Amino acid sequence: QSALRSTPLRAINVDLQTDAALQVDISDALSERDKVKFTVHTKSSLPNFKQNEFSVVRQHEEFIWLHDSFVENEDYAGYIIPPAPPRPDFDASREKLQKLGEGEGSMTKEEFTKMKQELEAEYLAIFKKTVAMHEVFLCRVAAHPILRKDLNFHVFLEYNQDLSVRGKNKKEKLEDFFKNMVKSADGVIVSGIKDVDDFFEHERTFLVEYHNRVKDASGKSDKMTRSHKSVADDCNRIGSSLYTLGTQDSTDMCKFFLKVSELFDKTRKIEARVSADEDLKLSDLLKYYLRESQAAKDLLYRRSRSLVDYENANKALDKARAKNKDVLQAETTQQVCCQKFEKISESAKQELVDFKTRRVAAFRKNLVELAELELKHAKVIKTYFGCKTLRVCLSVMKIMGQAFDLLTI
Amino acid sequence: MAAEREPPPLGEARQPELEELEDGEDLFTSTVSTLESSPSSPEPASLPTEDISINSNGPKPAEIILDDDREDLFAATEEVSLDSPEREPILSPDPTPAITPVTPTTLVTPRMESKSITAPVIFDRSREEIEEEANGDVFDIEINVSDPEKVGDGMNAYMAYRVTTKTSLSMFHKNEFSVKRRFSDFLGLHSKLATKYLHVGYIVPPAPEKSIVGMTKVKVGKEDSSSTEFVEKRRAALERYLQRTVKHPTLLQDPDLRQFLESSELPRAVNTQALSGAGILRMVNKAADAVNKMTIKMNESDAWFEEKQQQFENLDQQLRKLHSNVEALVCHRKELSANTAAFAKSAAMLGNSEDHTALSRALSQLAEVEEKIDQLHQEQAFADFYVFSELLGDYIRLIAAVKGVLDHRMKCWQKWQDAQVTLQKKREAEAKLQLANKPDKLQQAKDEIKEWETKVQQGERDFEQISKTIRKEVGRFEKERVKDFKTVIIKYLESLVQTQQQLIKYWEAFLPEAKAIA
Numbered sequence: 011q012s013a014l015r016s017t018p019l020r021a022i023n024v025d026l027q028t029d030a031a032l033q034v035d036i037s038d039a040l041s042e043r044d045k046v047k048f049t050v051h052t053k054s055s056l057p058n059f060k061q062n063e064f065s066v067v068r069q070h071e072e073f074i075w076l077h078d079s080f081v082e083n084e085d086y087a088g089y090i091i092p093p094a095p096p097r098p099d100f101d102a103s104r105e106k107l108q109k110l111g112e113g114e115g116s117m118t119k120e121e122f123t124k125m126k127q128e129l130e131a132e133y134l135a136i137f138k139k140t141v142a143m144h145e146v147f148l149c150r151v152a153a154h155p156i157l158r159k160d161l162n163f164h165v166f167l168e169y170n171q172d173l174s175v176r177g178k179n180k181k182e183k184l185e186d187f188f189k190n191m192v193k194s195a196d197g198v199i200v201s202g203i204k205d206v207d208d209f210f211e212h213e214r215t216f217l218v219e220y221h222n223r224v225k226d227a228s229g230k231s232d233k234m235t236r237s238h239k240s241v242a243d244d245c246n247r248i249g250s251s252l253y254t255l256g257t258q259d260s261t262d263m264c265k266f267f268l269k270v271s272e273l274f275d276k277t278r279k280i281e282a283r284v285s286a287d288e289d290l291k292l293s294d295l296l297k298y299y300l301r302e303s304q305a306a307k308d309l310l311y312r313r314s315r316s317l318v319d320y321e322n323a324n325k326a327l328d329k330a331r332a333k334n335k336d337v338l339q340a341e342t343t344q345q346v347c348c349q350k351f352e353k354i355s356e357s358a359k360q361e362l363v364d365f366k367t368r369r370v371a372a373f374r375k376n377l378v379e380l381a382e383l384e385l386k387h388a389k390v391i392k393t394y395f396g397c398k399t400l401r402v403c404l405s406v407m408k409i410m411g412q413a414f415d416l417l418t419i
Numbered sequence: 420m421a422a423e424r425e426p427p428p429l430g431e432a433r434q435p436e437l438e439e440l441e442d443g444e445d446l447f448t449s450t451v452s453t454l455e456s457s458p459s460s461p462e463p464a465s466l467p468t469e470d471i472s473i474n475s476n477g478p479k480p481a482e483i484i485l486d487d488d489r490e491d492l493f494a495a496t497e498e499v500s501l502d503s504p505e506r507e508p509i510l511s512p513d514p515t516p517a518i519t520p521v522t523p524t525t526l527v528t529p530r531m532e533s534k535s536i537t538a539p540v541i542f543d544r545s546r547e548e549i550e551e552e553a554n555g556d557v558f559d560i561e562i563n564v565s566d567p568e569k570v571g572d573g574m575n576a577y578m579a580y581r582v583t584t585k586t587s588l589s590m591f592h593k594n595e596f597s598v599k600r601r602f603s604d605f606l607g608l609h610s611k612l613a614t615k616y617l618h619v620g621y622i623v624p625p626a627p628e629k630s631i632v633g634m635t636k637v638k639v640g641k642e643d644s645s646s647t648e649f650v651e652k653r654r655a656a657l658e659r660y661l662q663r664t665v666k667h668p669t670l671l672q673d674p675d676l677r678q679f680l681e682s683s684e685l686p687r688a689v690n691t692q693a694l695s696g697a698g699i700l701r702m703v704n705k706a707a708d709a710v711n712k713m714t715i716k717m718n719e720s721d722a723w724f725e726e727k728q729q730q731f732e733n734l735d736q737q738l739r740k741l742h743s744n745v746e747a748l749v750c751h752r753k754e755l756s757a758n759t760a761a762f763a764k765s766a767a768m769l770g771n772s773e774d775h776t777a778l779s780r781a782l783s784q785l786a787e788v789e790e791k792i793d794q795l796h797q798e799q800a801f802a803d804f805y806v807f808s809e810l811l812g813d814y815i816r817l818i819a820a821v822k823g824v825l826d827h828r829m830k831c832w833q834k835w836q837d838a839q840v841t842l843q844k845k846r847e848a849e850a851k852l853q854l855a856n857k858p859d860k861l862q863q864a865k866d867e868i869k870e871w872e873t874k875v876q877q878g879e880r881d882f883e884q885i886s887k888t889i890r891k892e893v894g895r896f897e898k899e900r901v902k903d904f905k906t907v908i909i910k911y912l913e914s915l916v917q918t919q920q921q922l923i924k925y926w927e928a929f930l931p932e933a934k935a936i937a
Contacts, residue, residue, distance in 0.1 A: 216774055223769045230762040237755035244748035251741040258733050370775050374936035381930040388922040
């Protein structure tokens with residue numbers, strides 16, 4: 011095997027926003043019955059485009075088409091293909107809204123309004139998330155030095171008609187399924203081969219372990235965030251109950267109940283926001299890196315595959331030389347495989363370095379923001395409890411308690 | 420009332436503070452209208468703790484009006500209804516307590532004067548009540564239930580609890596003493612008190628519920644967290660039960676209670692077992708009562724009782740709902756705690772496999788923070804439960820006791836009515852006999868009439884007595900309820916504050932670590 015030409019590893023700080031040559035974002039989105047329409051907005055100084063600024067409307071399937079075209083392109087075998095955004099999933103939220111509508115008669119007006127607001131907020135949050143994830147995908151492609159030049163990408167950005175990309179039908183989905191199975195089986199075999207290159211060997215070990223642990227952490231983070239939301243919902247219901255108690259109570263407890271109910275309401279809103287922030291900053295981060303680490307693993311797989319091909323070509327060449335039959339053909343094949351392998355290895359190295367940089371930067375940003383948000387929320391809740399009004403309440407209550415005792419004398 | 424007023428940041432000008440305080444002021448004026456009688460006490464709109472102007476409330480007390488005046492400090496209104504002469508307002512000393520500590524006595528007199536409508540009755544009652552309260556002045560008794568200990572083995576095992584009493588009351592032999600009691604002893608005590616006092620209208624605090632599942636686990640010797648939790652829950656419930664019982668001035672005098680607290684040996688209360696003869700008899704009686712209740716159509720001439728009945732129904736419903744909500748919260752918080760712990764471990768693992776040193780360290784720190792937060796969640800769940808949820812459960816049972824007492828009153832009324840009917844029949848029989856001229860039977864009839872006249876009088880007296888007792892008891896109950904709820908909710912809110920403070924500490928410690936990722 012030929013020695014890899016060592017290129018100075020440039021640790022590019024990939025900032026996805028500030029490249030003036032090509033800027034892509036999703037400026038608007040519309041949620042219709044069972045699909046979401048994204049308005050993809052491009053600003054570019056590149057000569058490839060007819061205008062400097064333009065927008066098109068795209069749907070989720072068209073993003074998937076673009077992603078798959080990258081994966082299937084042999085030229086891109088040496089790059090980490092940015093993971094495809096997950097399908098927008100409003101089913102659960104829609105179901106809940108529907109159930110709420112059905113159960114409208116069985117709850118008080120306040121409860122209904124409260125729950126409706128809650129569910130609408132949830133829906134909005136999911137919507138924002140899916141927009142963000144589609145945008146990140148496009149930005150990653152736009153920031154990648156090679157992928158941004160892809161023709162399909164330009165068509166995607168510019169062609170203002172429907173791309174007529176239909177979703178895969180059942181047959182194609184089944185084909186995909188088998189392809190994946192073959193690939194993972196193959197991957198197992200291929201990964202068994204120890205890599206001579208230390209860098210890739212280390213990366214492979216690291217990625218496999220990292221991927222598994224990110225998967226675990228992502229799942230657990232999800233569960234935690236959902237629990238948090240349940241607690242917030244419970245506080246909401248308790249607030250409602252206290253409110254009803256307050257309005258019905260005839261003793262002087264009533265105002266007290268109402269105040270405490272208000273407090274619960276405010277706290278609940280904050281708790282809901284805490285859970286939403288955790289979801290965004292932690293769960294989503296982990297989910298994204300789950301997908302990216304999978305993409306990185308795929309890259310390694312492709313490289314290993316090409317290595318195997320290269321080694322097989324070598325063996326075939328030796329055999330051909332020994333038999334002195336079809337030598338030229340074998341030589342050409344071997345050359346092709348060698349080149350492919352070297353090309354992949356070189357770009358893969360850079361890609362993996364970039365991956366690490368991006369990962370560290372993303373984690374840092376999100377962890378800092380998470381901590382800052384948690385602090386902000388905790389402080390706000392504390393001020394609710396510490397606010398003058400409530401402090402007066404509490405101290406008055408205590409004194410009253412003593413006054414009670416005093417005057418039973 | 421200001422709905423969405425955001426709390427001003429601390430350290431702002433005084434003006435907004437006052438505004439906020441007025442908000443707090445509103446809290447304490449009861450908005451009870453004239454038509455409702457609110458036997459519980461009003462509260463001071465403001466106390467000199469913060470720089471609130473007492474002046475705004477100064478002149479008010481003098482003009483005590485009996486109608487709905489929100490600014491009225493002493494808005495414990497009375498029902499001035501003329502159709503229930505025997506009803507006595509259970510107010511008297513109670514409104515007065517809630518005065519600003521500054522001028523306790525001066526504000527009492529105007530109050531009294533204003534009640535000139537039914538003045539004589541009030542004064543008499545008030546003196547009587549003050550006397551009673553005066554006796555309760557030396558009311559100083561503290562009960563603790565502790566040290567649950569398993570005694571015996573297998574299915575015959577039981578938990579023995581130490582009941583410690585500290586008191587300065589003279590009726591007890593010592594000032595501090597303790598005994599060992601088991602759960603069935605508590606049930607036996609309750610059963611004795613209930614038989615003696617429930618049917619005359621006293622609200623006897625109900626004992627904690629049996630739990631066959633829980634106890635079996637303990638008996639079988641499962642030393643896991645759920646059985647320790649169960650024992651702790653029971654211990655706390657028993658303590659609350661005893662404390663409530665001794666707070667009741669009448670029950671405190673009871674010899675059975677004294678024996679329970681003092682004597683080292685107590686006869687085993689076998690009648691409390693669920694499947695014993697007495698237990699089954701109880702169940703049968705309960706069923707019979709339920710049927711009877713449906714057939715008694717009481718002619719309620721007393722609006723107070725009618726209203727109270729309704730009120731307690733509502734309260735029961737609301738408390739049950741709130742209780743189930745709080746139980747859901749406890750459950751979810753425990754889940755959150757478990758999930759946070761799982762995430763913490765996972766994050767630690769992730770940190771381990773991360774090969775960028777600073778990020779790795781930050782992730783480990785995150786894991787630690789989440790672990791601590793998990794602890795916090797656990798403690799909060801604990802608080803949610805013991806402080807809030809159990810109280811609600813207690814009150815739901817107490818309200819059942821109140822309803823029971825109201826039912827007894829109905830039965831009493833029924834008895835009285837039945838006696839009247841019988842008397843009427845006897846009179847008619849006597850009249851018939853007079854016409855038929857049978858002298859010997861006549862005498863018997865006259866005797867029977869006398870007997871039933873006495874019974875009718877007795878019935879009427881009993882009914883009036885039970886009504887009077889119930890009014891007093893309900894007043895006491897409501898006072899206690901207010902106190903209890905406030906104490907508990909305050910404690911609960913304080914625990915929430917604590918949690919937030921801790922959270923702040925943890926995240927503040929983590930932030931620099933996150934920022935240090937290079």
